[in-house]
Amino acid sequence: MQPKITGIVLDSIKNSMDNDISFSDTTVMGYSIGTFSAGFAVLMLVCFASYWTRSYLGQILGEKVTLKIRSKLMKSLMYKDTMKFYDVNKTGDLLSRLSADCQQVSSGISQSITEVLRSTMLYGISVAMMASISPIMTIPVLIWSGIYFFLVRNYGAQQVKVSKSWSEKLGGLGKISQEQLDSIKNIKVNNSERKELTRYHGGLKDLFKVIKTRSLLETNFSVITYLGMDTLVIVSLFWGAYSILSGGSMTIGNLTAFLMYIEYCSVTVQYLGGAFSSISKSVGSGKRLFEILDDDKVHSPYKDLQNGKLKKFSANKVANTIGTGFPVEFKNVDFAYPLRPDNFIFKNLNFKVQEGSSVCIVGPSGKGKSTIASLLLKYYPVNNGSIFVNDQSISSISSSSLRKEIAVVQQVPSLITGTIKDNILYGLTDKEAKLVTQKEIEEVCKQANCHTFISQLPNGYNEKISGGSSDSNSLSGGQSQRICIARALMKKPKLLVLDEATSALDVKSEKLVNDALIGLVKRRECTIISIAHRLSTIQSSENVIVLNDKGYVEEVGPFWELYSDDYSALSKLLREDIMAKNQEKKNIEEDDEIIKKNEDGINVETNESVPPAV
Numbered sequence: 001m002q003p004k005i006t007g008i009v010l011d012s013i014k015n016s017m018d019n020d021i022s023f024s025d026t027t028v029m030g031y032s033i034g035t036f037s038a039g040f041a042v043l044m045l046v047c048f049a050s051y052w053t054r055s056y057l058g059q060i061l062g063e064k065v066t067l068k069i070r071s072k073l074m075k076s077l078m079y080k081d082t083m084k085f086y087d088v089n090k091t092g093d094l095l096s097r098l099s100a101d102c103q104q105v106s107s108g109i110s111q112s113i114t115e116v117l118r119s120t121m122l123y124g125i126s127v128a129m130m131a132s133i134s135p136i137m138t139i140p141v142l143i144w145s146g147i148y149f150f151l152v153r154n155y156g157a158q159q160v161k162v163s164k165s166w167s168e169k170l171g172g173l174g175k176i177s178q179e180q181l182d183s184i185k186n187i188k189v190n191n192s193e194r195k196e197l198t199r200y201h202g203g204l205k206d207l208f209k210v211i212k213t214r215s216l217l218e219t220n221f222s223v224i225t226y227l228g229m230d231t232l233v234i235v236s237l238f239w240g241a242y243s244i245l246s247g248g249s250m251t252i253g254n255l256t257a258f259l260m261y262i263e264y265c266s267v268t269v270q271y272l273g274g275a276f277s278s279i280s281k282s283v284g285s286g287k288r289l290f291e292i293l294d295d296d297k298v299h300s301p302y303k304d305l306q307n308g309k310l311k312k313f314s315a316n317k318v319a320n321t322i323g324t325g326f327p328v329e330f331k332n333v334d335f336a337y338p339l340r341p342d343n344f345i346f347k348n349l350n351f352k353v354q355e356g357s358s359v360c361i362v363g364p365s366g367k368g369k370s371t372i373a374s375l376l377l378k379y380y381p382v383n384n385g386s387i388f389v390n391d392q393s394i395s396s397i398s399s400s401s402l403r404k405e406i407a408v409v410q411q412v413p414s415l416i417t418g419t420i421k422d423n424i425l426y427g428l429t430d431k432e433a434k435l436v437t438q439k440e441i442e443e444v445c446k447q448a449n450c451h452t453f454i455s456q457l458p459n460g461y462n463e464k465i466s467g468g469s470s471d472s473n474s475l476s477g478g479q480s481q482r483i484c485i486a487r488a489l490m491k492k493p494k495l496l497v498l499d500e501a502t503s504a505l506d507v508k509s510e511k512l513v514n515d516a517l518i519g520l521v522k523r524r525e526c527t528i529i530s531i532a533h534r535l536s537t538i539q540s541s542e543n544v545i546v547l548n549d550k551g552y553v554e555e556v557g558p559f560w561e562l563y564s565d566d567y568s569a570l571s572k573l574l575r576e577d578i579m580a581k582n583q584e585k586k587n588i589e590e591d592d593e594i595i596k597k598n599e600d601g602i603n604v605e606t607n608e609s610v611p612p613a614v
């Protein structure tokens with residue numbers, strides 16, 4: 001309304017000037033100029049109040065949308081059932097989606113959509129007001145509006161593509177930096193800082209290429225918009241001036257109002273351009289977020305549990321079994337990782353683990369020992385065959401109910417940020433954790449041989465530690481591993497999977513932990529499947545399963561029987577292991593000798609002294 005009112009006021013002033021009317025007697029739309037100005041001021045105040053409300057609510061809405069999207073994404077990420085998604089999508093990229101992409105989407109949805117609505121309304125009203133002043137002079141504005149509409153459509157489509165590419169490159173950069181910071185010690189020990197910086201700069205360059213394309217697109221669009229709007233101003237100014245001077249119906253007030261409306265249109269068109277750009281960017285980023293959410297539709301174990309496609313795992317004792325540990329069976333299992341679908345780790349893998357017994361899986365490196373643990377936990381579905389835990393095929397039971405009954409200790413211990421006590425109780429539900437007494441915690445920690453060192457910490461069980469691996473949690477590798485063992489024992493599992501779980505422990509600690517585990521097996525309370533290279537761990541298991549280098553089971557039997565047979569696959573494997581270790585020791589000694597000779601100035605080939613270089 002402001003331009004229209006300005007035009008009316010200007011025409012009233014001109015009328016007063018032409019008819020010699022004083023300022024106090026000047027009337028605008030039948031009101032004295034004072035009353036009219038007061039009314040106009042009130043109208044402006046109402047406008048400001050509504051602007052404030054729109055702006056504040058818009059921001060709050062935007063932040064709420066961001067939080068909602070983040071929470072939905074995190075939920076989707078937390079509840080992904082298999083590891084396939086995490087094999088493909090790396091942490092750095094996912095973090096970038098959770099931060100930059102979420103922000104982009106929410107700003108597109110909240111601020112830009114309200115901006116589009118406001119600007120479209122303002123544009124429509126301005127054009128209608130221009131038509132009420134001069135329908136004929138509005139025709140060029142309408143033609144430009146049509147052209148602008150097609151421009152926006154074209155620009156939007158291109159912006160979506162470029163924005164998706166921008167998000168991908170940014171995610172790629174996040175992936176590189178996350179990987180580099182995670183392995184900073186490795187980079188330093190290999191003096192690879194320069195190499196890694198070159199790699200990071202490569203990612204930056206890729207990102208910059210996309211940014212250049214996007215900037216070109218945005219600049220072209222905004223220049224065309226300015227050009228169009230400025231052309232309209234010039235055309236209207238000349239047309240209006242011609243109409244006034246040639247005695248047409250146009251007045252100075254009306255021309256001023258008309259030009260002000262064009263200015264309004266120009267500003268709204270700029271806002272619209274910015275808003276469309278932001279919406280297109282959020283569509284591009286949104287596509288990447290939907291890739292995360294859509295993955296849930298492929299397989300939703302929670303819905304499958306509700307609609308009866310999956311059953312809950314039953315921990316009840318199977319009839320005619322000894323003790324309460326779960327029996328385990330791999331039956332004709334074929335498996336290839338989803339990332340390498342043609343590379344079968346197992347073809348027709350068969351073995352049985354008796355309830356309440358302990359078995360150690362041994363075999364050459366990289367032939368699938370840890371993969372057996374992953375399959376047992378349903379981290380990946382098998383390609384063929386079945387895995388039975390407690391007589392139930394795990395493919396038909398929900399993974400959460402299965403994992404609740406199994407405890408795992410991995411080679412690389414992973415702790416959470418919190419107290420040591422929080423870490424030990426981490427595998428229990430909040431309700432279960434509340435019922436655990438300090439005495440029970442200490443009892444479990446004594447079994448895991450970590451009570452003594454925890455008691456010596458300044459705050460004992462309430463000592464705060466950081467999450468992550470032993471690199472970042474202010475505990476040693478062996479201490480972290482023992483806390484993980486205590487956490488696993490705290491669950492009172494009927495099946496315990498130990499993947500090189502004592503590899504960081506010294507001989508004495510390992511023996512104490514193994515004795516505690518042997519006690520569990522003796523009471524038949526728990527079935528233990530361990531994966532190990534060390535003879536000391538292997539010999540603490542009742543039985544051994546030896547995998548061969550093709551991923552088949554080569555041999556199964558009681559440890560002492562296989563160990564005392566010189567021709568058994570186990571003995572062969574242990575001999576090879578000892579030979580490999582001896583060779584490794586010899587290589588290290590030879591390397592040390594060469595280094596020493598170099599330092600002493602002796603020629604390595606001839607063993608003669610070399611005079612020092614001048």
Ligand SMILES: Nc1ncnc2c1ncn2[C@@H]1O[C@H](COP(=O)(O)OP(=O)(O)OP(=O)(O)O)[C@@H](O)[C@H]1O
Binds near residue numbers: 365366
């Ligand atoms: N997520 C994955 N995607 C694709 N291939 C994988 C994945 N994880 C492991 N592999 C491959 O599967 C094979 C078996 O790996 P696994 O970790 O089970 O071996 P392992 O016998 O436990 O080895 P090690 O004794 O060295 O720990 C290896 O060749 C490895 O490269």
